[in-house]
Amino acid sequence: MIDRSARYLLTRLFFLMMGLPVSQYRSEVEHLWRLKEDARLRVLDRLLAQNRPLNSSGEEVAGLDSLRSSPTLSKRQLQALTSKNQRKNEKVSFGRHTAGTTGDPAHVSLNRKELAQMLGVRDYCLRHYGLALGQREARLWGRAEAGFKSSIKNFLMNRRIFHPVGPQAENELVALSKWRPDYLYGYSSLLLEAAKILDRMDIQFEAPRCVICTAESILPTQKAFISKVFKAPVAEEYGSTEFDVIAFECVNGHRHLVNPWLIVEEDKENGVISDVSRMTQNLVRYEQGDYFTKLDSDCQNLGSTVYLEELHGRTIDLFFYINQEEKVHIISIARIFDCYFNDNDDIFSFQLEQNTYSVLEVNIDKEPAIGLDGLNVFIEMGVREITGASVTVRISIRKYREQPTKRNYFIQNMSLEK
Numbered sequence: 001m002i003d004r005s006a007r008y009l010l011t012r013l014f015f016l017m018m019g020l021p022v023s024q025y026r027s028e029v030e031h032l033w034r035l036k037e038d039a040r041l042r043v044l045d046r047l048l049a050q051n052r053p054l055n056s057s058g059e060e061v062a063g064l065d066s067l068r069s070s071p072t073l074s075k076r077q078l079q080a081l082t083s084k085n086q087r088k089n090e091k092v093s094f095g096r097h098t099a100g101t102t103g104d105p106a107h108v109s110l111n112r113k114e115l116a117q118m119l120g121v122r123d124y125c126l127r128h129y130g131l132a133l134g135q136r137e138a139r140l141w142g143r144a145e146a147g148f149k150s151s152i153k154n155f156l157m158n159r160r161i162f163h164p165v166g167p168q169a170e171n172e173l174v175a176l177s178k179w180r181p182d183y184l185y186g187y188s189s190l191l192l193e194a195a196k197i198l199d200r201m202d203i204q205f206e207a208p209r210c211v212i213c214t215a216e217s218i219l220p221t222q223k224a225f226i227s228k229v230f231k232a233p234v235a236e237e238y239g240s241t242e243f244d245v246i247a248f249e250c251v252n253g254h255r256h257l258v259n260p261w262l263i264v265e266e267d268k269e270n271g272v273i274s275d276v277s278r279m280t281q282n283l284v285r286y287e288q289g290d291y292f293t294k295l296d297s298d299c300q301n302l303g304s305t306v307y308l309e310e311l312h313g314r315t316i317d318l319f320f321y322i323n324q325e326e327k328v329h330i331i332s333i334a335r336i337f338d339c340y341f342n343d344n345d346d347i348f349s350f351q352l353e354q355n356t357y358s359v360l361e362v363n364i365d366k367e368p369a370i371g372l373d374g375l376n377v378f379i380e381m382g383v384r385e386i387t388g389a390s391v392t393v394r395i396s397i398r399k400y401r402e403q404p405t406k407r408n409y410f411i412q413n414m415s416l417e418k
């Protein structure tokens, strides 16, 4: 058996052989975040003057001022721009695909430097929890990709995929525990699922350094449960295919901005992000398709002092409608579940759905501790407290969905205002 640290070094060596100097970029990330904010912005300003990416109207952006006055860039525009106007002298070495939540598939192309930079940011985030990129990663993902190519990739990355759903779930957790990963990484709903199964199993599980939740919303009580079962801190990561990691949670619970080359702006319905260093694609004021609020803190733990709060899919799809005039933000309904979990020492996954005014469909994956009727009353009362309106709640128990959807515990099926 090859020893743990030798295995880690092998993966780091593999990065170097691929032309991906991860440590070098991590140092650069550290350096940029050590700068005062105006000094970092001057660096970005100079980078823009060199790179001169195009904005969505096809104009050159030669500095932060012209970036700020640029129109936003939608996913669809990006794809059109990319095929028409792939930046010519840039050799593209890596491609990533995303199905996206909007249904528009996107293709992201990266050169070696860009990929190394992204991995450097990832490495930087992991260091905050005493970890490093290349250490043993258990990834809780949708169906494991089959095939020789992905098993080679996972081997080289020192990563194994586990799928804790279905009849094999307990076996998967036994295998996970035997493998003794340095950290866990995956969809929030799958980590929650794994934690629930592990909680009722009687096996020894060596605590990893950290559990990293990504791609889906998670409630504080659900996070606390995962942390208790795995005996490890839980960090939320916010990222996307286009930018990789954008924000990462520190030990104090802030999701700090961590990529120093990104300009992250808060917008009414859509977060807008620019990458000033990107050469292969023009990413100027790109509409992220998620909504977030930026807050400043005194916390110097990680990345920028600015962190993201209230992270959601697009706001337009995030309201539960009582009638044509009255609506309530779905987060207030999610908080009722948080109260329920707290009060009843219970935990499960849930998904909310609306098909008609004032009726809330709730899908959960197991019988609640206080029974279906009990939960029904609890939610109806909670909604009445918030809105003063009475709402019908319909709960059904459904098998866990196999393919997690990105960051959405709410599906709004009514076609409403624009």
Ligand SMILES: [Zn+2]
Binding pocket: 250, 251, 252, 253, 254, 256, 297, 299, 300, 301, 302
């Ligand atoms: Zn912090």
